[in-house]
């Protein structure tokens with residue numbers, strides 16, 4: 001029998017963390033294994049970074065620079081009467097007082113030094129503790145101040161440089177965030193994360209559109225996402241089945257190592273032959289274009305058979321240039337994407353941004369930005385910016401095939417107002433003998449009123465682009481970025497199908513090009529419906545092209561028409577989904593992967 005003391009000497013077995021499996025919604029295909037990296041914050045996102053003792057002094061100095069920059073910004077806003085409404089003066093003065101409070105900076109610096117954390121984390125924790133105190137104050141006026149504290153905290157965080165300003169992601173990082181903004185994701189372009197897990201965000205939110213473009217498996221809808229992980233946890237993201245595994249056991253790891261390797265193979269795989277023009281089985285010609293924001297993305301899409309760029313979201317330049325791009329920057333970017341597209345051309349959409357992206361100081365934060373001053377409305381309200389963009393586009397289109405697409409058109413008024421600005425700039429450039437081209441002008445059809453007016457709109461423009469993401473959002477009044485209404489975002493809503501059919505038929509009658517460029521076009525699940533509705537021009541990210549091509553080449557237009565006759569009888573989204581699924585299973589199953597039922601949309 002062993003003595004007590006010898007029993008105590010037996011080393012305790014290493015604590016094995018139990019495997020945890022969590023269901024989530026798959027929004028970008030693929031499987032991956034990596035290490036959890038927690039991303040905090042909402043509008044401004046940042047990591048908690050543990051510092052070495054030797055790094056503390058530099059971090060405090062970095063904070064002081066940011067504090068100084070924030071105070072200078074506020075003084076500028078106060079002195080510059082032009083940019084600030086009278087009522088805003090008081091607000092900025094309060095912000096300046098709070099920021100220069102003798103106790104605030106030492107508290108943040110103490111937090112950096114004692115906890116040995118980065119400045120972002122220290123700012124957030126100190127400001128949060130202030131905010132908690134304000135929220136519990138009985139006086140309503142004082143209590144409201146905590147809203148100011150959030151603003152001040154954002155200003156300091158912005159001055160510190162944002163998430164990627166301080167950190168280079170390690171290879172194999174899986175980002176976990178409440179919500180991930182597209183601009184934060186773009187900031188990691190030096191080294192992309194290997195997977196994404198978020199609490200919020202819809203299938204058509206720009207973050208996940210981008211994730212699909214760059215092949216990062218992603219899931220969303222995981223409640224209390226941040227709280228469930230510890231930094232450095234081993235995590236599996238299964239973006240086929242909507243599953244997250246924390247601390248996978250050996251068996252799970254082995255299974256997902258194979259799945260991750262297969263995903264990598266598919267992601268880098270050379271496409272099957274794209275030599276002959278794409279046609280349905282019964283010979284109907286269909287063109288596939290790419291939704292590409294960078295020339296290299298389009299070049300890759302061309303290998304899969306993309307014929308030109310169907311949608312270039314020009315607002316991406318705000319991310320590349322960290323603010324409003326100059327005329328020269330725009331001119332060069334448009335030239336490069338048009339050169340990549342060649343004779344098949346590029347459809348460049350003018351900036352589809354909201355007021356907060358234009359106005360960094362965010363004095364006029366909108367309650368409902370999706371219905372606010374965004375896209376062409378913003379361009380017309382700030383013509384200086386619209387004119388700069390028009391000039392860059394006109395100049396870049398000399399000798400290149402560029403179409404200009406107007407976003408968020410609700411009727412003829414915006415098109416006519418846009419054309420007035422366009423003519424003005426065109427004439428001015430001609431007078432200056434500047435070399436320009438002759439772009440076609442098109443409209444995004446993504447607002448219900450533009451569907452109702454489609455026949456008049458088609459008389460005013462040369463082509464249209466059908467934005468199904470916003471069309472579903474506005475037609476059914478469902479915020480496309482809001483996870484809590486994600487189940488209401490129904491691409492197969494009978495009203496959506498009817499609207500898409502109306503637009504495609506009207507364009508065909510008018511003999512004008514209609515490019516379907518929302519995410520619906522890039523999902524093979526919806527392909528039989530779009531083909532059945534008469535679509536012949538689809539635009540999608542590079543990674544969707546092979547799968548959609550395969551379905552188009554394997555079905556007959558007549559069969560898709562037959563399916564549509566049944567769909568037209570359906571009264572609900574569920575009925576349409578059942579009809580479509582059973583048609584796929586009975587006629588076209590061989591064109592779809594075995595797991596298509598679970599990850600239909602992506």
Ligand code: PEP
Pocket residue numbers: 311313352446466467468469470471517518519
């Ligand atoms: C759309 O709305 O469908 C679209 C293509 O544009 P975005 O996703 O940029 O709004």
Ligand code: MG
Pocket residue numbers: 446467469470
């Ligand atoms: Mg849109």
